[in-house]
Amino acid sequence: TRVVLDVGAGVASFGGYLFERQVLTMSFAPKDEHEAQVQLALERGIPAIVAVMGTQRLAFPSNAYDMVHCARCRVHWHGDGGILLMEVNRVLRPGGYFVWSATPVYRHTPEDSKFWNAVVDLAESMCWKLVSKTWDGETVIGIAIFQKPFSNSCYERRTKQLPPICDKDDMANAAWYVPMQSCIHKIPTSEGVHAVEWPVTWPERLDSPPSWLNNSGKNLFGQPASLEFQIDAEHWKHIIHMSYLNGLGIDWSRIRNVMDMNAGYGGFAAALIRLPLWVLNVVPVDEPDTLPAIFDRGLFGIYHDWCESFSTYPRTYDLLHADHIFKRLSSRCNPNVTVVEMDRVLRPEGWVIFREKSSIVEQIDTTIRSLEWDVQLTYAQGEEKLMVAKKGMWRPEVS
Secondary structure: OOEEEEEOOOOOHHHHHHHOOOOEEEEEEOOOOOHHHHHHHHHOOOOEEEOOOOOEOOOOOOOOEEEEEEEOOOOOOOHHHHHHHHHHHHHEEEEEEEEEEOHHHHOOOHHHHHHHHHHHHHHHHOOOEEEEEEEOOOOOOEEEEEEOOOOOHHHHHOOOOOOOEOOOOOOOOOOOOOEOOOOEOOOOOOOOOOOOOOOOOOOHHHOOOOHHHHHOOOOOOOOOHHHHHHHHHHHHHHHHHHHHHHHOOOOHHHOOEEEEOOOOOOHHHHHOOOOOOEEEEEEEOOOOOOHHHHHHOOOOEEEEOOOOOOOOOOOOEEEEEEEOOOOOOOOOOOHHHHHHHHHHHEEEEEEEEEEEEHHHHHHHHHHHHHOOOEEEEEEEEOOEEEEEEEOOOOOOOOO
């Protein structure tokens, strides 16, 4: 297990504990009483986002996470026909685990027992297997572990097709403003399709192109996706070690929370893997969907539209990497609005690395300087331009 989703994570201590053990955990909680807790998690340098399990799918691809964890979370998994647990099923990799620790697991009040039985019945109808249910003798807190099936054989044996199998035209990876569905997707079985097989073990999976990329048409540069994966990896290894780590003036010992705003295959994050930081890989919704490949290599990320605000708190990231994010935005929104959003999520004295066409850098330059960012370095080669800027401690003057 390498990539974990923690539901209702509080201050994300679970994710912080696993981070030191080479396990990446994306923690999330809604904007209610958890609000300050998620912000505290980010202040601690632990990956976390603000999100809610409501009516829309989570902004992750299907079959992505090795494990989903929910401890003391007040989610009514069996409510509304079990639609929330079916969303967990969507993002959970075949053979992946759902780890649940809440009062229905270890208390035996009538209400808790009813809750437990309803969840077990729902899990069984989804062909999940209860592999373990244990209690701690001292705290009397229990934990239940369910496993998603590896194949469709159980689905085919069900006497009642409830919950139903999703329609063939229901795209499992579609997650941006897509309503949750009360159905379960079939396990992928076709050769050359994502999630047919479990990735190789960590850390080998970081640099191993998923075999399904050989058949993928989701490429970025017009070449076979498996070749692009390798070229992207070598490209960012070279740039990180020959330029970014020593040539930009950034003190990387002060960098912890990093966002790659147009992540491609995740090569930027992979090249930084030996540093004590984490990278949230963002795949814009108007780019080819490479996020499944990012998860398969043991990294994590999220879909986003950069014409909108990002679901985080102000001043939560130490470094933003903006590699050609504006090339598709200009036809839909003003790139300067995106720059202002970057300023919102960037900490004072945080850094931004722009790699863009020179014409686009010129278009956003006025906004960058109006925000009192200190442009530390610019370098142009042909039509391309590199700009490195540092956010200051500037505040508007009160008139």
